[in-house]
Amino acid sequence: MINKKILVTGASIAGPTLAYWLNKYGFKVTVVERAPELRLGGQNIDVKGPAAEIARKMGIEKAIREKNTTEVGLRFVNVNNETVAEFPVGNSLSMTQELEILRGDLVQILYDQTKDDVDYRFNQYITAMVQSKENVAVTFSNGNAETFDLVIAAEGIGSATRQLAFKDKPDFKYLGLYTAYLTISKSAKDSRWARWCNAEKGIVFMMRPDNYGETRASVTFTAEEDRYKGLSLDQQKKALVKRIKGSGWESERLIREIRKTNDLYFERVSQVKAAKWSEGRVAIVGDAAYCATPIAGKGTDMAMSGAYILAGELFKADNYEEAFKAYEQKMRPYVEKCQKLPPGIPGIVYPQTKLGVRVLNTMVSIVGSKPAKWVTGLFGKEKKEPKPEIILPDYGNRK
Numbered sequence: 001m002i003n004k005k006i007l008v009t010g011a012s013i014a015g016p017t018l019a020y021w022l023n024k025y026g027f028k029v030t031v032v033e034r035a036p037e038l039r040l041g042g043q044n045i046d047v048k049g050p051a052a053e054i055a056r057k058m059g060i061e062k063a064i065r066e067k068n069t070t071e072v073g074l075r076f077v078n079v080n081n082e083t084v085a086e087f088p089v090g091n092s093l094s095m096t097q098e099l100e101i102l103r104g105d106l107v108q109i110l111y112d113q114t115k116d117d118v119d120y121r122f123n124q125y126i127t128a129m130v131q132s133k134e135n136v137a138v139t140f141s142n143g144n145a146e147t148f149d150l151v152i153a154a155e156g157i158g159s160a161t162r163q164l165a166f167k168d169k170p171d172f173k174y175l176g177l178y179t180a181y182l183t184i185s186k187s188a189k190d191s192r193w194a195r196w197c198n199a200e201k202g203i204v205f206m207m208r209p210d211n212y213g214e215t216r217a218s219v220t221f222t223a224e225e226d227r228y229k230g231l232s233l234d235q236q237k238k239a240l241v242k243r244i245k246g247s248g249w250e251s252e253r254l255i256r257e258i259r260k261t262n263d264l265y266f267e268r269v270s271q272v273k274a275a276k277w278s279e280g281r282v283a284i285v286g287d288a289a290y291c292a293t294p295i296a297g298k299g300t301d302m303a304m305s306g307a308y309i310l311a312g313e314l315f316k317a318d319n320y321e322e323a324f325k326a327y328e329q330k331m332r333p334y335v336e337k338c339q340k341l342p343p344g345i346p347g348i349v350y351p352q353t354k355l356g357v358r359v360l361n362t363m364v365s366i367v368g369s370k371p372a373k374w375v376t377g378l379f380g381k382e383k384k385e386p387k388p389e390i391i392l393p394d395y396g397n398r399k
């Protein structure tokens with residue numbers, strides 16, 4: 001297939017990666033993003049495995065290296081801020097990887113790499129969609145109407161376009177946790193080490209350095225599934241403060257920062273398991289189709305691989321049905337592997353009691369021992385991968 005007009009929704013990781021490859025193969029690409037501008041929040045992510053290979057193919061590896069967060073490794077600390085164990089960047093158990101970058105920096109690099117060739121439209125989303133034999137008639141939030149050959153939703157876990165196109169909701173496998181990300185001012189206690197601290201009542205705090213002289217904080221905690229559904233930013237902030245008040249470590253510092261921030265990402269930790277990834281002329285990619293959660297540490301790998309394979313299959317195939325089928329066949333086994341999480345979440349890794357926290361810290365402190373390997377393995381980021389987890393086909397170039 002070539003020369004088709006494709007609408008991509010969502011300008012984060014999956015959307016711009018897909019737009020890059022579609023444009024390279026000769027498709028006419030429009031990307032709409034619901035937010036008024038790129039959403040650049042979030043913490044460190046690593047570009048490894050298939051994501052690193054795709055970044056190389058896209059010519060953005062150097063740009064990614066230049067934005068390295070400079071994090072030197074991960075320290076587990078107790079609530080008194082005493083180090084329990086540390087895993088430097090070269091260590092196979094470290095969470096810090098070679099190509100470590102802030103999520104927002106990667107989003108910006110992907111956007112910069114595509115913005116001259118792709119029609120980006122911000123502050124827009126689809127409000128209605130009618131599929132016919134020939135095309136998809138789309139109505140946008142600004143009232144404009146336009147037809148496209150195909151629509152691909154890269155809208156993340158709560159995708160509304162997925163809802164418009166698919167009759168059934170995907171399965172959401174709730175992991176019993178909520179997570180919040182925010183950027184905070186650097187303090188004297190922050191260094192180039194990431195710090196992880198377990199507190200009672202199922203709370204994990206994390207503070208990581210960035211390359212802008214600030215600190216990226218997150219707090220993840222156990223909660224019932226719909227406990228914080230549909231809250232405004234102000235309500236989210238109040239709920240978060242209430243949940244972490246009195247937890248010790250740097251919770252008071254974090255509370256002061258939560259009260260000030262306008263940049264809070266607050267989300268349930270759920271995996272998305274969609275039974276199918278296309279419905280007629282509409283397909284889904286990235287977290288919208290197969291979110292594995294930040295706990296799996298595979299979000300970037302899957303979003304970029306899915307986008308690369310979907311674009312390549314559309315280029316290679318004679319029609320979109322064939323392409324969507326091949327995309328699913330090639331990606332599903334990998335997604336299933338990535339979504340397999342080791343047992344212990346949230347029960348053991350997010351202990352409720354002081355004793356539970358002590359036990360976990362003891363396990364982590366036995367560096368290199370099997371329990372420590374098990375706990376750090378929960379991030380899915382062990383470096384030694386004997387063979388590639390997914391083979392990325394070479395789709396060639398447009399003639």
Ligand SMILES: Cc1cc2nc3c(=O)[nH]c(=O)nc-3n(C[C@H](O)[C@H](O)[C@H](O)COP(=O)(O)OP(=O)(O)OC[C@H]3O[C@@H](n4cnc5c(N)ncnc54)[C@H](O)[C@@H]3O)c2cc1C
Nearest residue numbers: 010012013014033034042043125155156286287294299303
């Ligand atoms: C602000 C933010 C911060 C994040 N921080 C982290 C982090 O620190 N660590 C981590 O592991 N993961 C984080 N994530 C999730 C991570 O980006 C994804 O897990 C992964 O990279 C897959 O990306 P994606 O492009 O599929 O989806 P997402 O990154 O979720 O992006 C979806 C994009 O679609 C847009 N969108 C949503 N609905 C519509 C619509 N109807 N029409 C048009 N556009 C729409 C969103 O505004 C967003 O830009 C964050 C996501 C966001 C949006």
